Amino acid sequence: MNENLHRDLTHARVLKIAIPIVLANATVPILGAVDTGVVGQMQAAAPIGAVGIGAIILTAIYWIFGFLRMGTTGLTAQALGAGDRGEVAALLTRSLLIGLVGGALMVLMQMPLFFGAFLVAPASPEVENLARDYMAIRVWSAPGAIGLYGITGWLIACERTRAVLILQLWMNGLNIALDLWFVLGLGWGVNGVALATFLAEWSGFALGLWLCREAFRRPEWRVWSQVFDRVILKRMAVVNGDIMMRSAMLQTLFVSFLFYGARFGDVTLAANQILLQFLHITAYAMDGFAFGAEALVGQALGARNRDGLRRAAVLSSFWGGMIVILLALVFALGGGLIIDLMTNAPEVRIEARLYLIWMVLAPLLGWAAWMLDGIFIGATRTRDLRNMMALSFAVYLAALAICLPLWGNHGLWVALLISFLARGATLAWKYRQLEAQAG
Secondary structure, X not given: OOOOOOOOOOHHHHHHHHHHHHHHHHHHHHHHHHHHHHHHOOOOHHHHHHHHHHHHHHHHHHHHHHHHHHHHHHHHHHHHHOOOHHXXXXXXXXXXXXXXXXXXXXXXXXXXXXHHHHHHOOOOHHHHHHHHHHHHHHHHHHHHHHXXXXXXXXXXXXXXXXXXXXXXXXXXHHHHHHHHHHHHHOOOHHHHHHHHHHHHHHHHHHHHHHHOHHHHHOHHHHOHHHHOOHHHHHHHHHHHHHHHHHHHHHHHHHHHHHXXXXXXXXXXXXXXXXXXXXXXXXXXXXXXXXXXXXXHHHHHHHOOOHHHHHHHHHHHHHHHHHHHHHHHHHHHHHHHHHHHHHOOOHHHHHHHHHOHHHHHHHHHHHHXXXXXXXXXXXXXXXXXXXXXXXHHHHHHHHHHHHHHHHHOHHHHHHHHHHHHHHHHHHHHHHHHHHHHHOO
């Protein structure tokens, strides 16, 4: 599975893990653009809105199970570091079962879930009807889509990020091809977009199982006494629960940011939404190095190798630091051009440029938070992640109370960046305890 597990940690090894993740993430916005583009050829606004709101609702519901990717990576990496390959195989089975059961529950509960979603985000009757049709097709791939979180986390832990890249390229490539065929060729409209995604997600799940086939060569993947070991299941529940609460607080922080931004009018709200895309770009780029930290730190901790853990944290953070410096330079020199590509509304362009400085600072100030997230996930120090996120959220609210009245929308961005600094600082404070865990 990973014959060179204990080989020396090098820069090349970190880059080998990180670069495929960065490339895989780059395919995500391309798929979204194609989904929007093909329904845009229907010469009506409602289909575009329906695909957009339907995808957002399903993504938000799937996000509840995002803990599965992170928890699986940390636990699997530690089992690999400990040389317990039977547990590595059993962890894949547990993750798949959680994903499949979670997805099946989504299918069974689709009516109340969708009803509640449209209460929160109402749309016109035409858009809502089309969106319901879209979601009624796509929801049937929920078991496969959520199960892929576990597969992806398992592959990352095994340092098989090229397989993750292959998986993303296959899924998104097939989705794009079927979009073009079903919508532009066969004229199936919104239902064609949904069917394309349904088929792509299930085919991706099947390919993911094939990419993990080495795990199924070990008998432990179906030794149910090990798969359902009560002690290990309890540990998984604690880890995944902590991650879910941490992610919920982080999501609440960003939602509150949008709500507060709406107070300053439609133009400022639109400018903030465009500038948030700079953060998404940064997150996509940083994921590769944070995921590398998850795998390498987890393996070192499983092997009880404190020096290896420290080196894994330092090397992955070094390359993450190089990326944020590069992104800050790109945003400083080309941020105006990026804004112009995202909108042709003159007033929004002018407004976004007023706050561009915060996008130059964001990668630099958020570097520690992003990297330490990966380090603590790899070590499964999820209670610290949860508690430090709660503390950082409190700091954010305090910063809002002070900065918003003083500086308006500038104060809103200042409060957000202060929350990044707080996350990084509080996790750095806990890092020594993490290293001691490996001793």
